[in-house]
Amino acid sequence: MSVQKVYATYNQIHKLCQESAPQILEEFKPNLMIAIGGGGYVPARILRSFLKRPGSPNIPIQAIGLSLYENLGTADDPVETPGTKVTRTQWLDMSSLEMANLIGKNILIVDEVDDTRTTLEYAVKELQKDVEIAQQRLGRTGEKTNFGIFVLHNKDKTKKGALPEDMLNENRYVAARTVPDVWICYPWEATDIDEHDRLAHEAENGGSSVQLQ
Amino acid sequence: MSVQKVYATYNQIHKLCQESAPQILEEFKPNLMIAIGGGGYVPARILRSFLKRPGSPNIPIQAIGLSLYENLGTADDPVETPGTKVTRTQWLDMSSLEMANLIGKNILIVDEVDDTRTTLEYAVKELQKDVEIAQQRLGRTGEKTNFGIFVLHNKDKTKKGALPEDMLNENRYVAARTVPDVWICYPWEATDIDEHDRLAHEAENGGSSVQLQ
Numbered sequence: 001m002s003v004q005k006v007y008a009t010y011n012q013i014h015k016l017c018q019e020s021a022p023q024i025l026e027e028f029k030p031n032l033m034i035a036i037g038g039g040g041y042v043p044a045r046i047l048r049s050f051l052k053r054p055g056s057p058n059i060p061i062q063a064i065g066l067s068l069y070e071n072l073g074t075a076d077d078p079v080e081t082p083g084t085k086v087t088r089t090q091w092l093d094m095s096s097l098e099m100a101n102l103i104g105k106n107i108l109i110v111d112e113v114d115d116t117r118t119t120l121e122y123a124v125k126e127l128q129k130d131v132e133i134a135q136q137r138l139g140r141t142g143e144k145t146n147f148g149i150f151v152l153h154n155k156d157k158t159k160k161g162a163l164p165e166d167m168l169n170e171n172r173y174v175a176a177r178t179v180p181d182v183w184i185c186y187p188w189e190a191t192d193i194d195e196h197d198r199l200a201h202e203a204e205n206g207g208s209s210v211q212l213q
Numbered sequence: 214m215s216v217q218k219v220y221a222t223y224n225q226i227h228k229l230c231q232e233s234a235p236q237i238l239e240e241f242k243p244n245l246m247i248a249i250g251g252g253g254y255v256p257a258r259i260l261r262s263f264l265k266r267p268g269s270p271n272i273p274i275q276a277i278g279l280s281l282y283e284n285l286g287t288a289d290d291p292v293e294t295p296g297t298k299v300t301r302t303q304w305l306d307m308s309s310l311e312m313a314n315l316i317g318k319n320i321l322i323v324d325e326v327d328d329t330r331t332t333l334e335y336a337v338k339e340l341q342k343d344v345e346i347a348q349q350r351l352g353r354t355g356e357k358t359n360f361g362i363f364v365l366h367n368k369d370k371t372k373k374g375a376l377p378e379d380m381l382n383e384n385r386y387v388a389a390r391t392v393p394d395v396w397i398c399y400p401w402e403a404t405d406i407d408e409h410d411r412l413a414h415e416a417e418n419g420g421s422s423v424q425l426q
Contacts, residue, residue: 010223014406038261038274041254046401048251061250062303063276090275093306188259193227 003183007200008152010187014046016152016176021050027171028148030059030108032101036123037065037090039112042188043152047110062098065089066119084160086122092130099134102127104143113184114154114175121161124149148172157181216396220413221365223400227259229365229389234263240384241361243272243321245314249336250278250303252325255401256365260323275311278302279332297373299335305343312347315340317356325399327367327388334374337362361385370394 024030030051035044044061051059066086092098109123124147135141147167154175167173190196237243243264248257257274264272279299305311322336337360348354360380367388380386403409 010227010400011406011410014223014400014403018404018406035254035276037276038258038271041248041258041274041276042401045251045254049402049404058251060278060302061254062278063248063250063254065273065275089273090311091306093304098303187223187227188255189262190227191231191262193224193231197224 003181005183005185005199006179007185007196007203008187009197009200012200013043013152013187017043017046018050020150020174020176021047023171024108024148024150024174025051025053027174028108028146029106030148031105033059033061033108033110034092034123034127035061035063036109036111036119037063039186040110042186043112043150044110047150062092064091064123066123068116068119084118086119092127094130094134099130100138102131103135103138103140103145106146106148108148108150110150112152112186114149114151114159115157117159117161117163119161120149120151121163124163124167146172148174150174150176152176153184154178155181216394218396218398218412219392220398220409220416221400222410222413225413226256226365226400230256230259231263233363233387233389234260236384237321237361237363237387238264238266240387241321241359242319243361244318246272246274246321246323247305247336247340248274248276249322249324249332250276252399253323255399256325256363257323260363275305277304277336279336281329281332297331299332305340307343307347312343313351315344315358316348316351316353317358319359319361321361321363323363325365326397327362327364327372328370330372330374330376332374333362333364334376337376337380359385361387363387363389365389366397367391368394 024047033044033048035041041063048059048061065088067089068084068086092102107127109120109127111120114120128147131145135143135145149163149167149172152175154177156178163173185196187193187196237260246257246261248254254276261272261274278301280302281299305315320340322333322340324333327333341360344358348356348358362376362380362385365388367390369391376386398409400406400409
């Protein structure tokens with residue numbers, strides 16, 4: 001079975017961020033973004049431009065690095081469990097102001113795609129846990145810290161990871177588009193960006209069954 | 214005096230990263246990138262695609278946050294010193310593996326523009342200092358850690374900041390383009406990306422005196 005490839009151009013992604021910003025500002029009012037690297041870097045940077053309000057400073061972006069470890073099995077343990085273990089390649093500095101700055105804030109976690117939801121579950125749970133530790137250590141347990149999520153694309157499929165019920169109920173989860181379980185080709189991965197754009201516009205004009213933008 | 218505005222499209226920036234990658238791989242062979250946020254996020258993510266070699270894992274990206282503090286003077290001290298003080302909004306976690314991971318590596322610092330060079334000087338000096346501290350603490354002073362820089366655009370102007378002589382002499386500083394002291398409009402700051410692209414292509418076709426791509 002071959003998976004359908006769908007192409008998103010930079011400008012389409014720019015417009016997805018632009019289009020989502022008013023809803024994020026209205027429903028969540030983030031004070032801070034946490035970009036999950038590397039996929040979250042580009043949408044977070046674009047989104048920041050559209051979340052800026054005249055007279056207010058830019059919303060700060062902190063970055064964390066997470067990658068889904070693909071356990072392909074060994075000779076002793078040949079069971080493949082693809083993409084179930086998350087490893088940290090960068091985290092926030094618990095000992096510094098970085099963690100204290102999160103307390104009592106509305107924190108928007110940004111990634112490019114919600115695929116199995118494993119990475120997002122990990123990010124939310126671990127950040128929540130670390131903020132709680134910081135709140136207790138600093139005697140600031142009375143302050144409420146809220147997490148939200150923004151992704152460009154949510155794949156409509158059975159998820160392995162779960163997100164907090166209240167986040168979903170309170171519209172703190174925003175996906176610019178919900179798409180079938182296709183292979184999304186992001187422009188920053190393109191080795192030939194002109195050909196990438198041609199394929200994206202061909203699908204757009206040819207009435208592809210899947211529209212990303 | 215009005216400063217000339219010059220527009221860069223996403224695809225032009227994508228191609229600048231693509232074009233610079235072979236030189237970076239040949240001259241510097243980075244093991245790790247450090248993106249200076251928010252401007253460095255997009256070029257770092259694109260560059261990573263072109264630095265990947267078949268059979269090797271992706272080069273990890275760590276992010277730091279730096280912003281030039283604009284001291285506009287006060288009633289007591291009305292002297293304006295624009296953009297001379299760098300403040301950290303995110304840094305690497307000195308207490309964890311993040312800093313140890315830098316030791317003995319070729320580390321490529323990535324930002325979008327080299328304007329006054331103040332931010333880049335700060336990043337290099339502070340990272341060098343912290344790596345030295347980590348090397349001494351871990352008894353790994355014999356290992357040589359090298360820093361390099363990649364920016365999309367270097368503005369040809371008098372710089373306030375300085376970079377290490379050996380970095381410049383050993384071609385560990387790479388700017389995809391050196392441009393006059395113009396106002397560069399990056400696509401991720403555009404509120405109307407179609408108009409932004411139109412202005413970029415108008416300059417390209419109209420033979421503007423400044424070419425960014």
